[in-house]
Amino acid sequence: MGKGRLEAFSDGVLAIIITIMVLEIKVPHGDNPEDLKPLLPIFISYVLSFIYIGIYWNNHHHLMHAVTKVSGSVLWSNIHLLFWLSLVPFATAWMGENHFSKWPVILYGFILMMAGVSYYILAHCLTGIHGKDSLLAKAIGNDRKGIASIILYITGIGCSFINPWIGFSIYVIVAAIWFIPDRRIEKKIENNHREQQ
Amino acid sequence: MGKGRLEAFSDGVLAIIITIMVLEIKVPHGDNPEDLKPLLPIFISYVLSFIYIGIYWNNHHHLMHAVTKVSGSVLWSNIHLLFWLSLVPFATAWMGENHFSKWPVILYGFILMMAGVSYYILAHCLTGIHGKDSLLAKAIGNDRKGIASIILYITGIGCSFINPWIGFSIYVIVAAIWFIPDRRIEKKIENNHREQQ
Amino acid sequence: MGKGRLEAFSDGVLAIIITIMVLEIKVPHGDNPEDLKPLLPIFISYVLSFIYIGIYWNNHHHLMHAVTKVSGSVLWSNIHLLFWLSLVPFATAWMGENHFSKWPVILYGFILMMAGVSYYILAHCLTGIHGKDSLLAKAIGNDRKGIASIILYITGIGCSFINPWIGFSIYVIVAAIWFIPDRRIEKKIENNHREQQ
Amino acid sequence: MGKGRLEAFSDGVLAIIITIMVLEIKVPHGDNPEDLKPLLPIFISYVLSFIYIGIYWNNHHHLMHAVTKVSGSVLWSNIHLLFWLSLVPFATAWMGENHFSKWPVILYGFILMMAGVSYYILAHCLTGIHGKDSLLAKAIGNDRKGIASIILYITGIGCSFINPWIGFSIYVIVAAIWFIPDRRIEKKIENNHREQQ
Numbered sequence: 001m002g003k004g005r006l007e008a009f010s011d012g013v014l015a016i017i018i019t020i021m022v023l024e025i026k027v028p029h030g031d032n033p034e035d036l037k038p039l040l041p042i043f044i045s046y047v048l049s050f051i052y053i054g055i056y057w058n059n060h061h062h063l064m065h066a067v068t069k070v071s072g073s074v075l076w077s078n079i080h081l082l083f084w085l086s087l088v089p090f091a092t093a094w095m096g097e098n099h100f101s102k103w104p105v106i107l108y109g110f111i112l113m114m115a116g117v118s119y120y121i122l123a124h125c126l127t128g129i130h131g132k133d134s135l136l137a138k139a140i141g142n143d144r145k146g147i148a149s150i151i152l153y154i155t156g157i158g159c160s161f162i163n164p165w166i167g168f169s170i171y172v173i174v175a176a177i178w179f180i181p182d183r184r185i186e187k188k189i190e191n192n193h194r195e196q197q
Numbered sequence: 198m199g200k201g202r203l204e205a206f207s208d209g210v211l212a213i214i215i216t217i218m219v220l221e222i223k224v225p226h227g228d229n230p231e232d233l234k235p236l237l238p239i240f241i242s243y244v245l246s247f248i249y250i251g252i253y254w255n256n257h258h259h260l261m262h263a264v265t266k267v268s269g270s271v272l273w274s275n276i277h278l279l280f281w282l283s284l285v286p287f288a289t290a291w292m293g294e295n296h297f298s299k300w301p302v303i304l305y306g307f308i309l310m311m312a313g314v315s316y317y318i319l320a321h322c323l324t325g326i327h328g329k330d331s332l333l334a335k336a337i338g339n340d341r342k343g344i345a346s347i348i349l350y351i352t353g354i355g356c357s358f359i360n361p362w363i364g365f366s367i368y369v370i371v372a373a374i375w376f377i378p379d380r381r382i383e384k385k386i387e388n389n390h391r392e393q394q
Numbered sequence: 395m396g397k398g399r400l401e402a403f404s405d406g407v408l409a410i411i412i413t414i415m416v417l418e419i420k421v422p423h424g425d426n427p428e429d430l431k432p433l434l435p436i437f438i439s440y441v442l443s444f445i446y447i448g449i450y451w452n453n454h455h456h457l458m459h460a461v462t463k464v465s466g467s468v469l470w471s472n473i474h475l476l477f478w479l480s481l482v483p484f485a486t487a488w489m490g491e492n493h494f495s496k497w498p499v500i501l502y503g504f505i506l507m508m509a510g511v512s513y514y515i516l517a518h519c520l521t522g523i524h525g526k527d528s529l530l531a532k533a534i535g536n537d538r539k540g541i542a543s544i545i546l547y548i549t550g551i552g553c554s555f556i557n558p559w560i561g562f563s564i565y566v567i568v569a570a571i572w573f574i575p576d577r578r579i580e581k582k583i584e585n586n587h588r589e590q591q
Numbered sequence: 592m593g594k595g596r597l598e599a600f601s602d603g604v605l606a607i608i609i610t611i612m613v614l615e616i617k618v619p620h621g622d623n624p625e626d627l628k629p630l631l632p633i634f635i636s637y638v639l640s641f642i643y644i645g646i647y648w649n650n651h652h653h654l655m656h657a658v659t660k661v662s663g664s665v666l667w668s669n670i671h672l673l674f675w676l677s678l679v680p681f682a683t684a685w686m687g688e689n690h691f692s693k694w695p696v697i698l699y700g701f702i703l704m705m706a707g708v709s710y711y712i713l714a715h716c717l718t719g720i721h722g723k724d725s726l727l728a729k730a731i732g733n734d735r736k737g738i739a740s741i742i743l744y745i746t747g748i749g750c751s752f753i754n755p756w757i758g759f760s761i762y763v764i765v766a767a768i769w770f771i772p773d774r775r776i777e778k779k780i781e782n783n784h785r786e787q788q
Contacts, residue, residue: 012212015603209409295425406606
């Protein structure tokens with residue numbers, strides 16, 4: 001079974017998620033810069049979510065690059081990941097419209113956390129069918145970055161009960177960590193190519 | 198005639214259907230967990246529909262995998278299937294907003310049933326052009342699962358006249374049955390590969 | 395220059411057009427079958443437009459199948475076609491919400507006519523770069539079907555001034571004519587394959 | 592690392608952007624031609640944005656055609672470009688609804704300028720990894736057209752402070768300049784093919 005359609009379907013869903021979020025930035029009635037001001041928090045949460053979906057697409061791209069086969073459980077792990085990411089536009093809009101108040105920031109963090117968990121499941125589902133000695137398994141390794149970000153999301157959710165801005169800042173930090181694409185896989189593949197030559 | 202664009206178009210439509218449903222979960226004005234409560238039935242129907250579209254994508258993937266050629270009637274059978282699936286977001290929203298009351302649950306079941314019937318037509322249209330002895334025909338077999346789920350949808354619609362929750366439960370059961378990807382095709386292909394070696 | 399991305403982009407746009415039209419069928423507040431009644435004209439226009447977009451995707455598929463190269467003017471002819479098709483959801487909603495009254499039916503016909511004209515331009519742009527003796531040119535021939543449907547659209551628009559239902563009926567007839575996929579190309583390719591053997 | 596998914600994701604996002612803009616053309620309640628009149632400015636801004644997204648897709652197509660490899664920074668440069676283009680529907684609707692008044696025209700120009708800048712970054716990021724003597728680098732050359740259009744955008748923004756129609760006219764001129772696909776790359780590739788023969 002090929003990975004082509006899994007990539008195509010994921011690309012489609014991620015492309016739609018990243019684009020429909022903009023529909024939540026409602027066009028104001030006035031035509032002055034001041035009329036755009038109330039949209040600022042919505043815009044900020046849009047930017048963060050855009051980067052997050054970009055990160056997921058990027059890492060999905062890198063992950064799938066090292067994949068040679070897929071199974072039924074991989075297909076469903078992938079749909080599971082897409083499910084949590086599909087809730088990002090809702091959480092983004094709720095957080096933006098309520099100016100980063102407590103509960104919306106907590107929900108946003110919860111959805112990011114669940115997306116992180118489902119990405120972790122997908123990655124381990126893939127290493128399961130490729131074997132422990134596969135290029136993919138070596139590339140992912142013990143997946144410290146994935147586990148660290150889940151812990152950071154939980155910390156962010158916890159801190160949001162005290163002050164949602166701390167929680168929000170932690171989500172920004174996780175995005176910054178992942179912004180750098182998953183070079184582990186890229187490197188391993190390069191090394192592998194060199195060794196084979 | 199290749200199957201590439203049929204897969205690409207179907208992936209696109211399914212990706213959009215699965216994603217635009219989230220637009221029906223309207224962002225509440227308040228920022229408390231209680232403000233999310235009224236969204237619970239809408240969210241539940243969203244989850245079920247997400248799984249259903251996931252199932253259709255998954256089975257479509259498996260079905261097309263064994264396909265080697267397509268015809269004009271295959272293209273239209275496929276568009277027919279996509280038509281019924283395109284009505285899922287509407288039925289999902291109507292069912293969720295009316296808290297699973299009688300008529301919306303019946304309509305939801307009717308659309309699932311029509312999608313099931315059109316998938317059946319598509320599968321048999323494909324076996325028609327591949328021949329009775331083809332890998333595809335053997336893999337689909339007498340399609341007991343497809344017929345059973347259509348009967349279950351009709352049962353669910355009938356039971357909804359008495360109590361819509363019974364109907365809804367039956368739709369959940371059908372989803373559970375199909376959640377396991379269509380292993381028939383996967384197995385047949387594997388066996389075929391082994392025999393050829 | 396390959397035709398791959400032209401197909402991918404067109405598939406994407408057509409998949410979105412065919413799916414977002416469903417967003418115009420607003421979920422009613424009541425939960426009775428009578429609450430669905432006012433949606434009937436919107437639903438009928440949705441079905442017709444769904445079939446039309448299906449026809450365009452189908453014929454685009456057949457047309458591109460015989461194509462071996464594309465040029466800058468082909469890319470723009472294709473975007474021109476997509477432009478008119480992108481207005482179909484608007485015209486569909488306007489026609490449905492106004493119960494097939496005069497001006498909406500005329501606008502719907504006008505947009506169908508412009509889509510027909512731009513498809514004609516695209517086809518002739520393609521035969522231009524493939525040459526008069528190409529498989530594609532032979533397959534399209536004098537394109538009687540394309541010209542006939544444009545004349546029928548104009549007739550439909552004209553008749554709508556007297557009675558919009560006559561106009562609407564003519565649009566249904568054109569859809570019925572095109573519903574049968576463009577067998578000309580399919581046949582020519584088959585014949586060509588046979589001759590080569 | 593292949594360019595396939597980068598193209599697929601970009602095609603998906605551009606296809607959605609170009610299509611969801613039509614959702615901003617709200618269906619009027621009346622059914623007379625006069626009821627469409629207030630939509631005229633919205634329609635005009637829709638047409639211009641449709642052409643702009645068409646231009647970006649077209650040039651992206653030509654640019655990627657000469658690309659043989661991608662890197663992490665290319666993926667992010669591409670997402671950066673898509674980010675600015677994703678704001679086009681918002682700016683289009685704001686400009687159209689306010690009948691091309693000062694600030695909306697300035698914002699529209701600013702977003703076009705940022706898209707132009709990010710396209711420039713993407714192109715130079717690609718030449719960076721392909722080398723100065725690569726086909727791609729030669730084809731893009733000193734990118735006079737890209738720099739000229741950024742200067743024109745800035746001029747347009749400046750002129751909008753005096754009269755927004757001058758600004759709008761300049762954006763139309765830039766679109767007209769780019770409407771002609773980037774023949775530089777096409778030509779270089781053709782010449783290269785000839786030299787190799």
